[in-house]
Amino acid sequence: MSTASRVNRGRAAAAQNRTAILAAARAVFAEHGRTASMTLIAQTAGVGQGSLYRHFPTRSQLIHAVYEGNIAELEALAQQDVSTVDDILEALYHQLTLSAAFIAVLDSADTSDRHLASIRGRLRNLLSDKLSDRRQRGRLREEITTDDVYITLGMLAALLHQVLPHQRRGTAEHAWGLLLNALYR
Known part of the structure; x- marks a missing residue:
């Protein structure tokens, strides 16, 4: 039985994740305003919420x-x-x-x-x-x-x-x- 899961790329992906989060936030905020869901931003960026909050705690x-x-x-x-x-x-x-x-x-x-x-x-x-x-x-x-x-x-x-x-x-x-x-x- 195989379970598919995302591979944690660790610190090597930090800069890419930050860039993806900012691009997603810009797009999501543009459409939904500043009150847009942080979950939606993480999903749009293709990162987990933990990664989002690690880069941007608030x-x-x-x-x-x-x-x-x-x-x-x-x-x-x-x-x-x-x-x-x-x-x-x-x-x-x-x-x-x-x-x-x-x-x-x-x-x-x-x-x-x-x-x-x-x-x-x-x-x-x-x-x-x-x-x-x-x-x-x-x-x-x-x-x-x-x-x-x-x-x-x-x-x-x-x-x-x-x-x-x-x-x-x-x-x-x-x-x-x-x-x-x-x-x-």
Whole structure:
């Protein structure tokens, strides 16, 4: 009688498991929001719950790791000499549209979470750096400030927070078009 079971690959699989968990969390949070089941995330990642909790003992730590990945992507894009504010806004638009979880980063009402505050600060700095360089402003109107861009993104995030997941993409496209008309020449 043979019993099929998963082979425990031990420490060698730790980095792969972490990567799989983060990818699964990003996908699951995008579809179900920050309250998504940790069991669903583990199943989607193809790992056991023990592995999930070994890497991320709390939901909050997992959410923060997903946020960290999002902001790191934006920072990497911003570091490219050829990137402009246009590129950053496009990337942010896609992150907000695809991820119900990332919307919370722009929710300024939550001031108790230091990690979120840090990510908000990094986002503001990234936008400010791009806006301070004339070449990197892209087509953005001269009078538009970092605060204006941040408010615009916050308006989009607040709107997307109110709609059902299946309505998010269409609503985002329409709202984003309206907002871009206000920001660009």
